[in-house]
Amino acid sequence: MAGKFDPQNAQNLMEIEKQFAVKAVEQAQTYWNLLEKVEPRELRLTKLDDEIFDHTMATFPEFAEASHEKLTKLDEEWMKSEDGKKRWRDFIAEYEKKIKDYNFGSLIRTDARDEYGETNTIFVTRIQFYAIEIARNRLGLNDRAHEIAMAEAAKEKAKAEKEASKKKKSSK
16 A cells, blocks of 8 residues: 655656646636636636635735736746745635645746747746736736737637538538
């Protein structure tokens, strides 16, 4: 029988990494689908959205600045800086017992005005994702993403209808 799993001494198995990556991609797709269907300002991601929003704005006052530029376009270098890491580490620790999977990996768009893509995506913890996306939603910074997602869905629907129409005509 296997002993208790010790994450400190676990090997970095490729299969485990792939599974985490798959989960992160699935979460990103689910979130994008939510942005398509729900006005971002009305979207609730957790039961603690109000607390997370207030805590985010208090901990990261640069996100609350009038233009919200630092929240609209994330600076990965700042997030990984010594100051950024320390501030995020302290923030994240507050949610250890409050948010399930608070430290699991998630994909986030670096620019709120655009969709997920290779050059617009970074890896963050789940609570960082919640903090940033709740703030973006509340402040109207995801309105453009909502429009993009709705337009993509409309294109996909039209394409599917066209394909169905072609099939129907060819079967006659």
